[in-house]
Amino acid sequence: MRNHKAGAVVGGIFFLLLALICLYRLLFWFPITIGGEHIGQTVSFLGFAIFAALSLIMFRGGRATGEP
Numbered sequence: 311m312r313n314h315k316a317g318a319v320v321g322g323i324f325f326l327l328l329a330l331i332c333l334y335r336l337l338f339w340f341p342i343t344i345g346g347e348h349i350g351q352t353v354s355f356l357g358f359a360i361f362a363a364l365s366l367i368m369f370r371g372g373r374a375t376g377e378p
Contacts, residue, residue, distance in 0.1 A: 322368035329361035 335342070335354045342349040 318368050318371045322365050325361045325365035325368060329358050329365055332358035332361060 332354045336351060336358060339351065
């Protein structure tokens, strides 16, 4: 099950990086425009919450497999 644990850690790091990007945008506001539409801070807040939760799930899932 080492591959499962390694995959969970890689996924946790990936989601943590995405959460940090969202947090950076919340702290140091910079505009994002996609197709002429402005993307608000609410999207960054929701992204931060979701990516942080997924990161925690991945990190905890890699440890809590119940196998040595």
